[in-house]
Amino acid sequence: MTKRSLGKIFLLSFIFILSALLILSCEKSTETGRDAEKLNKLTEQVEKLTEKVDQLSKQVDEMGRKLEKFSETMAAPQRGGSLVLCVGDEPPGLDPTASASAAIDRVVYANIMEGLIKVDRNGKFVPGLAAKWDVSPDGKVYTFQLRQGVKFHNGEIFNARVARWNLERGAAADTKNAHPEFFRVIEKIETPYDYTLVVTLKDVDALFIVHMAEGDAVMLPMKGYENTAAAPIGTGPFKFAKWTRGDSVGMVRNEKYWNPALPYLDKVTYRFIKDPSAQVAALKAGDVDIIGWLFAPELAADIAIDKRFKVLSGASTSEVIMSTNNKAKPFDNKLVRQAIAYAIDRQTVIDLVMAGYGTVIGSHWPPVTPYYKKMSDRFPFNPQKAKELLAQAGYPSGFEATIKLPAIYPYSQRAGEVIADMLGQIGIKLKIEIVEWGFWLDRIFKQKDFELSMIGHAEAWDIGIYANPNYYFQYDSQEFREAYAKALKAPNEAEKAKWFGRCQEIIAEDAVNGFLFLSPALSAMKVELMNWWENYPTIALDCTEVWWKR
Amino acid sequence: MKRFFRNKNFTVGFILSLIVIIAAVISLIWTPFDANRMNAKLRLQGPSWQHPLGTDQYGRDTLSRVMVGAVNSIIVGLMTVAIGLSVGVLLGLASAYYGKWVDETIMRFSDFLFGFPAVLTAILITSILGPSMINAMLAISIFYIPVFARLTRAVAMLIWEREFIVAARAAGISEWKIAWRHVLPNILSTLLIQGTIQFAVAILAEAGLSYLGLGTQPPHASWGRMLNEAQTYMSLSPWMAIFPGLAIAWAVLGFNLLGDGLRDTLDPKMVRIR
Numbered sequence: 001m002t003k004r005s006l007g008k009i010f011l012l013s014f015i016f017i018l019s020a021l022l023i024l025s026c027e028k029s030t031e032t033g034r035d036a037e038k039l040n041k042l043t044e045q046v047e048k049l050t051e052k053v054d055q056l057s058k059q060v061d062e063m064g065r066k067l068e069k070f071s072e073t074m075a076a077p078q079r080g081g082s083l084v085l086c087v088g089d090e091p092p093g094l095d096p097t098a099s100a101s102a103a104i105d106r107v108v109y110a111n112i113m114e115g116l117i118k119v120d121r122n123g124k125f126v127p128g129l130a131a132k133w134d135v136s137p138d139g140k141v142y143t144f145q146l147r148q149g150v151k152f153h154n155g156e157i158f159n160a161r162v163a164r165w166n167l168e169r170g171a172a173a174d175t176k177n178a179h180p181e182f183f184r185v186i187e188k189i190e191t192p193y194d195y196t197l198v199v200t201l202k203d204v205d206a207l208f209i210v211h212m213a214e215g216d217a218v219m220l221p222m223k224g225y226e227n228t229a230a231a232p233i234g235t236g237p238f239k240f241a242k243w244t245r246g247d248s249v250g251m252v253r254n255e256k257y258w259n260p261a262l263p264y265l266d267k268v269t270y271r272f273i274k275d276p277s278a279q280v281a282a283l284k285a286g287d288v289d290i291i292g293w294l295f296a297p298e299l300a301a302d303i304a305i306d307k308r309f310k311v312l313s314g315a316s317t318s319e320v321i322m323s324t325n326n327k328a329k330p331f332d333n334k335l336v337r338q339a340i341a342y343a344i345d346r347q348t349v350i351d352l353v354m355a356g357y358g359t360v361i362g363s364h365w366p367p368v369t370p371y372y373k374k375m376s377d378r379f380p381f382n383p384q385k386a387k388e389l390l391a392q393a394g395y396p397s398g399f400e401a402t403i404k405l406p407a408i409y410p411y412s413q414r415a416g417e418v419i420a421d422m423l424g425q426i427g428i429k430l431k432i433e434i435v436e437w438g439f440w441l442d443r444i445f446k447q448k449d450f451e452l453s454m455i456g457h458a459e460a461w462d463i464g465i466y467a468n469p470n471y472y473f474q475y476d477s478q479e480f481r482e483a484y485a486k487a488l489k490a491p492n493e494a495e496k497a498k499w500f501g502r503c504q505e506i507i508a509e510d511a512v513n514g515f516l517f518l519s520p521a522l523s524a525m526k527v528e529l530m531n532w533w534e535n536y537p538t539i540a541l542d543c544t545e546v547w548w549k550r
Numbered sequence: 551m552k553r554f555f556r557n558k559n560f561t562v563g564f565i566l567s568l569i570v571i572i573a574a575v576i577s578l579i580w581t582p583f584d585a586n587r588m589n590a591k592l593r594l595q596g597p598s599w600q601h602p603l604g605t606d607q608y609g610r611d612t613l614s615r616v617m618v619g620a621v622n623s624i625i626v627g628l629m630t631v632a633i634g635l636s637v638g639v640l641l642g643l644a645s646a647y648y649g650k651w652v653d654e655t656i657m658r659f660s661d662f663l664f665g666f667p668a669v670l671t672a673i674l675i676t677s678i679l680g681p682s683m684i685n686a687m688l689a690i691s692i693f694y695i696p697v698f699a700r701l702t703r704a705v706a707m708l709i710w711e712r713e714f715i716v717a718a719r720a721a722g723i724s725e726w727k728i729a730w731r732h733v734l735p736n737i738l739s740t741l742l743i744q745g746t747i748q749f750a751v752a753i754l755a756e757a758g759l760s761y762l763g764l765g766t767q768p769p770h771a772s773w774g775r776m777l778n779e780a781q782t783y784m785s786l787s788p789w790m791a792i793f794p795g796l797a798i799a800w801a802v803l804g805f806n807l808l809g810d811g812l813r814d815t816l817d818p819k820m821v822r823i824r
Contacts, residue, residue, distance in 0.1 A: 277782065298607065298782050348590040352608050407763070417768050418608065421588045432768050434681065 077531065081548040082267035085541065086279050086288040090246065090272035093229035096215035097170065100178035102458055102539045105215035106293055107249055107270050110542040112153075113218035113234030116144055116163065116197075117209055123368045123537030125209055129158060129219055129235060130197070139204040139491040144197040150258045152221040153239045160191035166219050167199070182211035204489045206496050210461050215539065237263040237544045247272065264547035276410075283309065283524060290525035290532065292541045296410070297355040303524045313357045314535035316521040317366040317460035320358075320411065322403075322419060322514030323444075323453045327474040331401075331451060335393035337511035341379035342386035343426045344419060350517050353414045357520035363504040366518055368537045369460045371500040375508035375515075386426045398427020403452040405432065406440040412454040415516060419454070445472045456519055460538065463500070466507050475512045553815055560811020566804025574624050577617035585614040586769045594787040604789035606779060612790065615771040616797050622683070622772045623801060626756040627749040629687050634694020635745055641695065642702025643729050646710060657703070660696030668693045669758055676764040683756075683772075686765040690755050694748055701744055705737040739816040743809055750805035757798050773798045 091103040096113065110118065118128035127133075130144040150158040169175060170183035177183070185205045190198040201208060211217060224233045232240050235258070238251035249270045253263060271288055273279045276296035280303065282288045304311045322340075330336045350358040359367055362375030390398065405416040413434060420430035430452070435443070444450045450472075457465075467484045469476035483506060487499030508515065521536035528549045533542060554560050577585075583601075589609035597604045603612035645656040672689035679685040709715065710733060718728050759765035760774030768775065773794045780790035 296782065298786075302785050351590045352588060352593070413768070414607075418588060420769060421586065421608075424586075434763065434767065 077264050077545070077547040078550060079264050079547070080266055081264075081550075082269070083265050083290070083529070083543060083546065083548075084269045084271060084288045085543070086271050086273050086282060086291045087293040087541065088272070088274055088279075089293075091249075094232045094240070094243065094249070095228040096218055097220065098176040098178075098229060105539045106541050108232055108234070108236075108240075109215040109218065109538075109540040110236065110544060111238045111268065111540075112232050112236045112240050112251060113215075113220070114236050115212055115214070115217045115219060116146075117213040119213050119538040119540070121533045121535060121537070121542075123370065123535065125213055128213070129163070133209075137491075139489075140201045142199045142201070142208065144199070146195040146197060147258055148195050150235050151256055152224065152235055153233045153254060154221060154224045156221040156223055158219060158221075158235055159194050160197045161194075162222055163197050163219060164189045164191055165222050166217075169220075170217065177216055179211070179214075179216045182214070182216055204491060206488050206490050206500075207461055213538065238268055241267075263544045265543060268543050280524075290523060290529055292523050292532075295522045295524050297357045297520065297522055300355060300357060300522060300524065308526060309524055310527050311522065311524045312532060312534045314521040314533070315359055315366060315368045316458075316519045316536045317369065317538070318456040318458040318519040319361055319364055319366065320415060320454070320456045320516050320519055321364070322415070322516060323450075323455055323473050324513050325448060325450055325452070325472075325474060326476070326512060327448070328451045330393070330395060330399060333393050334510060335389050336395065338379065339386040339389035339393065339426065340423065340428070340514060341511040342382045342389065343428075344379075344422055344514060344516070345381040346376070346516055348381075349415060349418050349422075352418045353411055354517065354520060357522055358517040359520070361515050361518050363508040363515055364457070364463050364466065364513070365500075365504045366460055366537075368535050371497045373501040373504045375504055378508050379511065383426055390426060390428075395427075398429065400429045400431065401451045402431045402433055403454065404440070404444055404450050405434050405454050406437055407434050408437045409456070411456070411519070416454045419514070419516075448472050448474060452514075458539065463503050463507075466503070466512060473513055475507070475510070477506065477510065480506045480510075554811065557811045557814050559807045559814060563804050563807025563809070563811050566800060567808050570620050570801045570804060571624065573617050574620035577614070577621055581611075581614035581617050583611035583614045585610065585618040585771050594783060594790070596787070596789055603793045604787070606776070606790050607783060607787075612776075612793050615776060616773070616793055618771040619773045619776065619794065619797065620801070622766055622770070623753045623756060626683070626687055626690070627752045627805070630690040630694055630752040631745045631749050633687075633691035634698050634748065635741065638695045638698025639702045639734075639741065641699040643706055643733065645699065645703045646706035647725060647729065653703070656699060660699055663693065663696045669755060672755060672759060673762065673764060676759060681764040681767060683766045683770075686756055686759045689759070690752050694752075697748060698741065698744065701740060702737060705740050706733050709733045709736045739812075743813040743816060746805055746809035746812055750802045750809065753805070754798065754802050 087103070087106055089103040089106075091107055092101055093099060094104060094108050094112075096104045096108060114128045116128050116130040117133075118126050120126045127147075129147055129150060131147045133142055133144045135142055144163070146158070146160055146163060152158060156162070167183055167186060167189055170177045171180060171186060175183075185201050185203065185208065187200045187202045190200075192198060219235060220228060221233050230243070237254050237257045237259075239254045241250040241252050243249045251268050251270075253266045257263065271282075273282055273288070276299055279288075279291050279295065280299050283291055283303070284306075300311050300313070303309050322344075324331050324337060324340075326332060326337075346360040350356060350360065360376045361367070362378050363373070365372050367374075390396065403416050403420065405413045407413070416430075416432055420432055423430055440453070440455075444453050464484060465471045466475050466477070467481045480503060483499055483502045487496060487503055490496040490499050507513075521534070523532060525532060530547050530549050531545050554564075587610065589605075592601070592605045592609035594607060595601055595605045595609075601611050601613065603616060605611055606615070641656050645653045668690075672686070672693065675689035675692070676682075676685045679688070706729075715728060715732060718732055719725075723731075756765050756772070757774030757777070760772040761778045763775075763778065766772035766775055776794035777791055777798075780787075780794065783790050
């Protein structure tokens with residue numbers, strides 16, 4: 001025997017002892033019941049009881065949370081302090097009027113730049129740079145009364161002329177705006193007074209106010225706008241200070257903000273950390289004060305038990321759907337799609353994929369957005385019914401299909417695995433293929449070369465994609481297109497609610513995609529941080545009203 | 551057989567590898583639970599009588615998955631060694647026999663392949679061909695060809711000079727027949743030793759590739775993939791990472807010791823040199 005082999009044997013025995021210790025240490029219930037039946041019954045009762053206790057504790061938690069929130073809103077905010085915020089993606093630039101990237105809005109929107117309209121923390125449209133607005137009875141003329149005394153960070157004055165220039169810039173032929181159609185519905189813009197803006201639309205557009213509240217419609221200064229992508233200038237509560245590429249964006253308090261009471265913080269720094277474990281490590285080490293975006297739900301439980309931190313779980317606007325190619329066989333058959341809808345246990349998907357954080361959905365509409373219609377009960381989990389529908393469609397013994405999952409989103413891969421298991425129960429065998437993001441964008445999104453996929457749709461008011469038969473899931477329904485057109489032309493709130501509701505109903509009934517869940521707006525922060533947005537009804541991480549409790 | 555078991559390395563390695571093989575064979579017929587069946591109520595449980603190795607983030611039984619993963623590892627080990635061995639031995643024999651430019655070409659090509667870090671190039675190959683278990687096996691096999699080619703050449707060259715080969719040649723037996731009948735049996739033990747050790751290396755390489763998401767695809771169980779999935783749950787449920795990790799260590803150690811033991815008994819010359 002040589003020294004080397006002795007070392008190996010030592011290592012081996014070490015592993016043996018370790019595994020034995022592990023098994024012994026965690027094994028607590030060594031009792032073996034003689035009467036197995038009794039034991040079974042007992043365990044069942046205990047299970048039921050624990051479930052009840054779980055429910056009760058959940059209720060208590062809920063009440064506690066409400067109380068906490070109430071006290072938070074009642075307490076007087078304290079001024080000062082700086083905040084280091086951690087988000088997942090670094091934006092490609094800082095100009096929201098030149099790119100569709102949501103990462104830009106998450107940094108600058110509502111912090112550095114503002115639009116005419118704002119979305120508040122409950123998803124309502126509230127005055128931004130427009131103090132109020134009126135719509136003419138025919139729904140075509142919008143009269144905005146702008147705030148007076150608003151100045152850009154470089155000293156330029158904001159007035160109706162500037163607002164008009166901004167709207168015209170978005171509609172211009174050579175615009176870089178990702179959504180010029182938001183502005184091209186405008187027929188003419190008049191500025192009868194310095195602070196009055198009259199916008200006449202070509203036709204009724206129910207989403208005009210919605211669009212004016214998005215990052216694409218923020219107000220930039222007429223002189224200092226050129227360098228927005230690198231050094232943005234706006235009217236917001238914070239002024240841009242410094243962008244260290246690959247690391248962070250810093251901003252400082254705007255002393256001349258039009259609302260003198262805000263903001264409470266002196267300094268805000270956005271740090272970009274992509275890896276979920278690294279985010280948590282940074283939070284625990286005190287390098288960042290809050291993980292605001294892309295916080296991994298499976299790590300939430302670990303943070304929630306730590307007394308130094310709190311986890312907020314609200315609603316975002318990102319619907320995670322199993323996108324289904326409505327032109328690919330056999331998914332062109334409505335019965336097959338409905339069978340799949342019955343075969344998916346959505347709450348279990350949330351439990352397994354998002355560690356229980358998330359909201360069940362039944363259609364393509366976030367519950368935090370106005371005109372929401374609850375469709376999540378349309379297809380309750382019922383494998384028996386699913387099998388019947390499948391047999392009716394001509395596939396009594398199921399079929400095989402491929403699901404392509406983008407590798408960059410962990411939730412998508414996990415949801416794919418869970419769904420594959422669930423569909424396997426009704427005889428649909430799914431082959432899982434994990435693909436790179438570039439491949440996904442090209443083959444699936446552009447060339448529509450797929451059967452099933454899995455992705456989150458982040459925008460709030462995007463149900464219009466179902467009216468486009470060339471969109472990647474290739475849903476083609478005259479009925480939907482008519483309902484959507486009516487919703488867009490609806491002159492009043494009641495009509496809007498009716499037709500947007502109808503749109504949600506139609507796609508739910510057709511089971512166009514596998515509507516799974518709404519991504520949670522999950523954030524983890526130090527307990528002393530107050531007034532953070534629990535829900536993310538728009539793509540923004542608004543720090544205006546956030547404050548430190550000391 | 552007694553000769554083998556007198557060697558401690560061989561005995562320990564044999565037992566360890568046998569357990570892995572038995573677990574794999576049993577899993578073909580029976581596992582405690584369906585290895586791919588999810589159960590939301592049993593998420594992230596620690597070891598218990600029902601689930602001796604706990605459950606993973608989908609409530610799947612870890613013991614069943616470790617057993618199924620053993621099959622996966624053994625298939626990869628067998629296939630890669632088989633491909634590497636058959637192609638490598640052929641090239642090695644040709645190299646030893648023809649010499650000159652054939653030898654030169656084959657050996658320089660081997661050097662070329664050896665020049666790259668094996669795992670890095672395996673990653674390159676699998677990302678070009680697309681991630682799958684078969685592509686991972688291919689990538690590993692390619693690196694085994696020069697290993698066996700060199701070994702075969704070195705040992706075969708010694709044999710080829712021996713008197714009985716000269717005698718066979720004098721008797722008019724064709725060269726390929728000599729290679730097959732006389733040279734190959736004499737280098738078989740060396741190849742067997744190397745094969746066992748490469749088997750262990752293949753298990754490790756496949757686990758590495760699967761850990762990176764380039765090997766076995768979900769939902770199929772593979773030790774490397776299980777480690778990858780366990781990573782995010784390290785603080786919540788360390789069991790998920792410990793047991794697949796132990797399984798890898800166990801199998802690699804077992805086959806390595808087996809290879810060492812084989813060498814000690816079959817190749818006494820090397821022991822003497824040491």
